[in-house]
Amino acid sequence: ETGVTQSPTHLIKTRGQQVTLRCSSQSGHNTVSWYQQALGQGPQFIFQYYREEENGRGNFPPRFSGLQFPNYSSELNVNALELDDSALYLCASSFGRGGLEQFFGPGTRLTVL
Amino acid sequence: ELKVEQNPLFLSMQEGKNYTIYCNYSTTSDRLYWYRQDPGKSLESLFVLLSNGAVKQEGRLMASLDTKARLSTLHITAAVHDLSATYFCAVTSAYSGAGSYQLTFGKGTKLSVIP
Numbered sequence: 768e769t770g771v772t773q774s775p776t777h778l779i780k781t782r783g784q785q786v787t788l789r790c791s792s793q794s795g796h797n798t799v800s801w802y803q804q805a806l807g808q809g810p811q812f813i814f815q816y817y818r819e820e821e822n823g824r825g826n827f828p829p830r831f832s833g834l835q836f837p838n839y840s841s842e843l844n845v846n847a848l849e850l851d852d853s854a855l856y857l858c859a860s861s862f863g864r865g866g867l868e869q870f871f872g873p874g875t876r877l878t879v880l
Numbered sequence: 881e882l883k884v885e886q887n888p889l890f891l892s893m894q895e896g897k898n899y900t901i902y903c904n905y906s907t908t909s910d911r912l913y914w915y916r917q918d919p920g921k922s923l924e925s926l927f928v929l930l931s932n933g934a935v936k937q938e939g940r941l942m943a944s945l946d947t948k949a950r951l952s953t954l955h956i957t958a959a960v961h962d963l964s965a966t967y968f969c970a971v972t973s974a975y976s977g978a979g980s981y982q983l984t985f986g987k988g989t990k991l992s993v994i995p
Contacts, residue, residue, distance in 0.1 A: 800982065800983075802983070807987075808987060808988075809884075809968055809970075809985030809986055809987050809988050810923070810968075810970075810983070810985050811985070812982040812983060812984070815982065823982055825982065857922060857923065859983075864981070865981050866981070867911070867928060868913075868925060868928060869983065870925070871915075871922045871923040871924075871925075872922060873921070873922045874921075874922050876920075
């Protein structure tokens with residue numbers, strides 16, 4: 768059984784650029800959730816995808832967008848990067864909308880200069 | 881809006897001592913989670929608590945849930961250096977209209993166990 772994987776591990780961008788982060792869900796899981804964790808803070812929910820459709824969104828602006836593919840992998844896209852977007856981005860996979868447990872990937876560390 | 885508060889935020893303790901981390905949440909929830917995070921790493925699931933009075937134990941860690949008080953505790957028994965990490969509690973709330981369960985996290989408790 769393959770766990771949740773994310774790529775890239777680290778990324779450095781400049782303000783105003785766009786970035787795409789990728790996540791492969793654990794085998795058998797059809798739901799992916801994305802979280803942003805700023806330094807010294809708890810993770811904050813960005814959005815969730817279930818069977819290729821957005822299924823819940825946190826308090827993040829529209830420049831944060833996502834996709835889920837037929838194989839249930841997912842992308843997080845952030846446009847017009849701001850300095851405050853620097854964070855660890857975590858994806859978590861689960862089974863079903865109300866899956867009991869979300870299994871987290873290793874994260875992507877994004878630095879915006 | 882669901883809010884989750886942990887205390888203390890920082891905890892320095894000697895090996896062999898006992899201590900408790902507290903997690904309060906503001907609205908009714910049906911699931912509470914405890915996670916561990918090592919520096920620069922992802923989240924490792926420790927416990928899932930589903931019902932009032934639930935108690936789970938793994939090694940030197942024991943978690944409990946009081947849904948009436950909206951309080952969970954993580955008790956550390958005879959701490960060892962390997963337990964040094966940041967511990968998060970998280971609570972789910974059903975996203976209105978969509979049925980998704982998003983996790984709302986506390987700020988975390990950074991635990992340092994001193995030899």
